[in-house]
Amino acid sequence: MTFTHTPDTPTARPAPDEGGDRRRWFALAIVMTAAFMDLVDVTIVNIAVPSIRRDEGASFSQIQWITAGYALAFAAGLITGGRLGDIHGRKRLFLVGIGGFTVASALCGFAVNPEMLVASRVLQGAMAALMVPQVLSIVHATFPAHERGKVFGLFGAIVGLGAVSGPLLGALLTEWNLFGLEWRPIFLINLPVGIAGLILGSRFITESKAPRALKLDLVGVALVTLGLLMLIYPLTRGRELGWPLWGHVSMGGALVVLALLVAYERRKSARDGSPLVELSLFKVKSFAAGIAVQTVFGVGLGVFFLVWTLYMQEGLGWTPLRAGLTGVPFSLAVSTAAGISVQKLVPRFGRKVLQAGALVMAAGVLLYIWEAERYGLAITPWQMVPPLAVMGVGMGLIVAPLTDAVLSQVPREHAGAASGLINTVQQMGNALGLGLVSVVFFGVVDDHVAGAGLGAAYAEGFQNALGWVAAVLGLIFLLMFALPRRPAQHLEGAAEPETAAAEREKEPTPA
Missing domain, CATH: 1.20.1250.20 (MFS general substrate transporter like domains)
Known part of the structure; x- marks a missing residue:
């Protein structure tokens, strides 16, 4: 979230x-x-x-x-x-x-x-x-x-x-x-x-x-919702229905709808200044790059978490409690690395911390693929700890400082709109990743596999999906070169700018 x-x-x-x-x-x-x-x-x-x-x-x-x-x-x-x-x-x-x-x-x-x-x-x-x-x-x-x-x-x-x-x-x-x-x-x-x-x-x-x-902006709301549905619904149902023609048409049409959204929002902004999406933000290089990073990162996370759960419980036959406990090292590593990255690393190394996070997380994914192939269905939770801990450290180095890095060059008056867009595209990427599970995971797992072959099919699908996640993290590393070298730091205890305070005093109190 x-x-x-x-x-x-x-x-x-x-x-x-x-x-x-x-x-x-x-x-x-x-x-x-x-x-x-x-x-x-x-x-x-x-x-x-x-x-x-x-x-x-x-x-x-x-x-x-x-x-x-x-x-x-x-x-x-x-x-x-x-x-x-x-x-x-x-x-x-x-x-x-x-x-x-x-x-x-x-x-x-x-x-x-x-x-x-x-x-x-x-x-x-x-x-x-x-x-x-x-x-x-x-x-x-x-x-x-x-x-x-x-x-x-x-x-x-x-x-x-x-x-x-x-x-x-x-x-x-x-x-x-x-x-x-x-x-x-x-x-x-x-x-x-x-x-x-x-x-x-x-x-x-x-x-x-x-x-x-x-x-x-009701028209903007309708276009955003329609475009997302036209893109994600065919991805989710396509494999099950044999990739019908209407699915390809719908995904292509989604791009047209999103293009219409951009054109409409541009006109809406010029007409009354209340568009749903503030398009001027995309003129800021770091923000545009950050939107791309958030979207692609959301795709990778959407693929990983659902596939990981199915692999452990359906493929390996583990209980929910065993699967839940296996994820604890990952969560602890994310929290620990996130705190260190914001307080100690980003002020000193800037953008390099986020890029290191992408590479470290990719290394953890590749280690996970190697272990899943080496140990097969006999893999234990303890053997999963090293790749999950490495992945968690990498993710922690990304998630905590990313928003500040993206917003650091955005004008103050648009900070809220920019934050909303960042979170929206991350959720959109997550939904898109969940749709892609149909291709990268279930495309490998045969619905009709039963008995002894079921676990092996899930293990193969898991490795295939993780290969895609590693590729996504490599793309994120490259996109991060467009982020500012030194994100603006918001120091606790800093006084509120005088101009902002003055503007607040002039604002009318709503009824």
């Missing part, structure tokens, strides 16, 4: 008295809990996917859509969700999002067939797209600039905690089979958390809106 905020400077701030101070820390705890719930929900589902497939009789394409449907709805709605928060109020949209996310979680937990589960996951992703963009917007509206470094550090800890706890929690809930519900508690656990967030959020979060009236 990633965080986004909106382009306009929020205006409403709590008074700096003791009561206001307490309220803002309560508000921070609430939005961080919601962000944690969203992050865990992504990682918790991956570990339970094989159990869902067995218990519900879901097809391979339905399994892909349980994860890809969420990612696609999330990607398509992120920018729209942020803009709706600007227009109607960030607190209001956050409460709508967390309430809808809770309802969608209940629908997932009580789904009676794979079709209902897929539809509920799409709804869940759409609600997350309303909830998540408000998180950093609320932080900006609630905390002064000199405190935000501390707050963003807490967010980093939450991301690391979610990466570790999600797979483990999913494994435990699946293994325990609480009340005979099998995999369903992985969704139902969101209900008490969501209800508490809804009640406490309505009390402690302060409302804020954009300083000037904005309009929602």
Whole structure:
């Protein structure tokens, strides 16, 4: 999961008295809990996917859509969700999002067939797209600039905690089979958390809106959603349907739709200054390169995590708990390397840290391929620790400093819009990667392989998919040459620029 905020400077701030101070820390705890719930929900589902497939009789394409449907709805709605928060109020949209996310979680937990589960996951992703963009917007509206470094550090800890706890929690809930519900508690656990967030959020979060009236670009929303669907749906269903002609036409048409989006947004910007996508950002070299890096990185992660889970549980026959515990070294390595990269390495070595991360992660992938081939179906979790730890270190060197590197040359007034676009394309890349699993993994695994040949087929598909992931990381390394050598550093405790403070004082307080 990633965080986004909106382009306009929020205006409403709590008074700096003791009561206001307490309220803002309560508000921070609430939005961080919601962000944690969203992050865990992504990682918790991956570990339970094989159990869902067995218990519900879901097809391979339905399994892909349980994860890809969420990612696609999330990607398509992120920018729209942020803009709706600007227009109607960030607190209001956050409460709508967390309430809808809770309802969608209940629908997932009580789904009676794979079709209902897929539809509920799409709804869940759409609600997350309303909830998540408000998180950093609320932080900006609630905390002064000199405190935000501390707050963003807490967010980093939450991301690391979610990466570790999600797979483990999913494994435990699946293994325990609480009340005979099998995999369903992985969704139902969101209900008490969501209800508490809804009640406490309505009390402690302060409302804020954009300083000037904005309009929602409905045409832009429709074009973005249509273009993504036309691209990803054929990728996901194509192999299962024998790659029909309409699939190729749809993927080609997606490029036309996205080209229409660019042309329309250019006209929209000139006409009323409220486009869905701020195209002027792409004139910034580092931002354009960063968008490419985020998209391609999302593709690689989308392929790896789903294939990895299926390989361990379906191919090797491991239990969800054993698979979940196997992922702990990876998560710990990501968290550790992320903290070191931001605090120690990036200030000294700049862009080279990110490029080293891409190479280190690629080395870990290649080591994993070698081990999977050498040990075959007899491979143990302990033998997976070295490649997973190397991959985790590489990923940690990338994910933490990448956003700052991409945003460092973006004009201040467009920082929010740029952040939203970065997170959107990463989710879009993730959805695209999940669609490509149909080609790079299931294209190798024969649906009809049974018995002794099943594990070998999954092992071969896993190695093939990891070869593609290594190639993706090599491409990312090359794209990173376009990033700035020394990303701008945001020092905790730095005073807010006088001009920004003056502009805030002049802004009207929204009703």
